[in-house]
Amino acid sequence: MAGPALKQLHAHRAIHDASLGGAEDHVADMKIMLNKMEHKELAEEMQSFIEYVEQRILTHADSEEEESGLYEETVRNNPDMHDKIQHLTRDHDLMRIMIDKMKEELAKDEVDFQKLVDYSVSIVIVDEIHSRDEEAFLLSE
Ligand SMILES: [Fe+2]
Numbered sequence: 001m002a003g004p005a006l007k008q009l010h011a012h013r014a015i016h017d018a019s020l021g022g023a024e025d026h027v028a029d030m031k032i033m034l035n036k037m038e039h040k041e042l043a044e045e046m047q048s049f050i051e052y053v054e055q056r057i058l059t060h061a062d063s064e065e066e067e068s069g070l071y072e073e074t075v076r077n078n079p080d081m082h083d084k085i086q087h088l089t090r091d092h093d094l095m096r097i098m099i100d101k102m103k104e105e106l107a108k109d110e111v112d113f114q115k116l117v118d119y120s121v122s123i124v125i126v127d128e129i130h131s132r133d134e135e136a137f138l139l140s141e
């Protein structure tokens with residue numbers, strides 16, 4: 001069973017908005033550090049952004065996809081939703097892929113910080129589009 005909060009538009013949207021807002025704050029800080037060439041601080045901030053996205057955004061995504069979770073329940077109740085659920089799951093996957101690429105980049109001897117900032121901006125954009133689509137497709141007032 002999906003948790004009751006995930007089935008209610010207002011509660012679910014509040015979870016989306018809180019996690020998106022926090023991610024946007026991290027990105028704003030990273031852009032400032034990139035401009036100032038503060039690479040040591042930037043590497044720490046990147047690490048903290050990765051942990052934030054994993055804990056707040058990807059854990060939420062995992063719970064939506066888990067057995068008998070929101071997505072499975074939606075398709076069971078309405079098989080016509082199958083394709084939309086696939087698209088939403090692909091959005092989650094894109095964010096997971098970009099987080100893995102960020103980890104790979106951060107582990108290199110010569111880190112490309114601009115690339116890392118680009119990934120972090122992309123994650124925020126995908127998360128925002130995904131959240132609004134999910135609210136529109138799956139949740140009613
Ligand atoms: Fe989601």
Ligand SMILES: [Fe+2]
Nearest residue numbers: 012060064134
């Ligand atoms: Fe969600």
